[in-house]
Amino acid sequence: MSVTDLSVKAPGGAMVPLADYAGQVLLIVNTASKCGFTPQYEGLEALHRRFGPRGFSVLAFPCNQFGAQEPGDAAEIANFCSTSYDVTFPVFAKVEVNGTEADPLFALLKDEAPGVLGSKAVKWNFTKFLVDREGRTVRRYAPTTKPEELAGDIEGLL
Known part of the structure; x- marks a missing residue:
């Protein structure tokens, strides 16, 4: 199975x-709107704009699983991303990434790219997963990894 075999929920509930x-x-x-890593939205948007024309998203x-740092509803989240960081990339419906209610997408990402010492759980907001053109997860990055540090890896896959 690959990432592109799955469907995810849009903020309005459509698949x-x-x-x-x-x-x-x-x-x-x-992601989360009230996290110390929230300013990474700026770097994520910069990557999206830089590499988007070459087939990157x-x-x-x-x-909201980490410190309740994403308490808003879909409209509040969309407004925050748009007005605070001019985000143009897709922001989907709120999900769980760990536990029995984890979204199937994150279950697959965690299986394909385990964390430190093989741990599967996502540790915090702004954990990043890089997926190649075939829909395979090739790497997991810690929340502390700044988006701009991923440019070389993204370039290599493009």
Whole structure:
């Protein structure tokens, strides 16, 4: 199974097939509006704009599992991303990334790219997963890894 075999929920509840992104390099990120890493939205947007024309997309998935740092509803999250960081990449519906209710996308990402010492759990907001054009997860990055540090890896997949 690949990432592009799955569907995810849009903020309004409609299902979006990730097949819509088939053939693209993807950076999938669990995000939060009230996190110390929230300013990374700026770097994520810069990557999206820089590499987007070459077949790259950032896909954001708000998550409230870490310190309740994403308390807003879909409209509040969209407004925050747009007005605070001029985000143009897709921001999907809020998801869970760990536990029994984890979104199937994050279950797959964690299986394909385990963390330190093989741990599967996402540790915090702004964990990033890089996916190649075939829909395979090739790397996981810690929340502390700044988006601009990923440019070389993204370039290599494009």
